[in-house]
Amino acid sequence: MINEILNNNKQFLQQTNVPQVGHAPCKRTAIVTCMDCRLVGMFESALGLERGDVLELRTAGATISQPDRVNANNDLIRSLAGGIYLLGVREIIVVGHTECGLTKINPTALSASMQAMGVDPKTLIEQEHLGNMDGLVNWMGAFQDVHINVQQVVDVIKKSPFLPDIPVHGLVIDINTGELTTADTIQ
Numbered sequence: 001m002i003n004e005i006l007n008n009n010k011q012f013l014q015q016t017n018v019p020q021v022g023h024a025p026c027k028r029t030a031i032v033t034c035m036d037c038r039l040v041g042m043f044e045s046a047l048g049l050e051r052g053d054v055l056e057l058r059t060a061g062a063t064i065s066q067p068d069r070v071n072a073n074n075d076l077i078r079s080l081a082g083g084i085y086l087l088g089v090r091e092i093i094v095v096g097h098t099e100c101g102l103t104k105i106n107p108t109a110l111s112a113s114m115q116a117m118g119v120d121p122k123t124l125i126e127q128e129h130l131g132n133m134d135g136l137v138n139w140m141g142a143f144q145d146v147h148i149n150v151q152q153v154v155d156v157i158k159k160s161p162f163l164p165d166i167p168v169h170g171l172v173i174d175i176n177t178g179e180l181t182t183a184d185t186i187q
């Protein structure tokens with residue numbers, strides 16, 4: 001894959017002149033979404049976003065895992081803080097998606113996959129004080145309902161002591177059609 005990318009890049013450089021845009025997002029907005037590969041090439045079009053418009057932050061599940069919610073201090077919060085204090089962000093939108101892999105984590109399959117890759121889940125659980133397999137699944141960021149999870153992530157961001165009081169919204173995108181629905185009112 002790395003060679004394919006480097007070859008693609010040569011073609012890109014021959015065919016494309018990238019327009020210059022500013023460093024600060026001109027819509028003064030940060031958008032948090034998932035790493036799902038089906039969002040690639042679709043997400044920005046579905047939201048009408050252009051280069052330079054917004055900061056785009058991706059985590060598995062567009063989520064903050066349970067252990068990191070307590071103090072609202074993790075890499076996503078750090079990135080949002082940089083966006084707000086250094087790049088002028090004044091609004092945050094969390095966009096989860098339907099059929100997210102984090103709603104379907106099978107502990108047995110996770111454990112087997114780790115072992116096949118030479119990582120022993122039991123040792124890891126002990127070393128990292130995760131308690132049990134459920135703790136490991138929580139560390140991975142598993143959740144049941146995407147609308148509820150987006151609302152919870154919105155709340156964690158709103159309450160983070162590292163961030164100021166600015167609007168934080170929650171949306172869910174249909175991974176197949178690109179349709180957005182609001183997660184703001186669902187408890």
Ligand SMILES: [Zn+2]
Nearest residue numbers: 034036100101
């Ligand atoms: Zn996802």
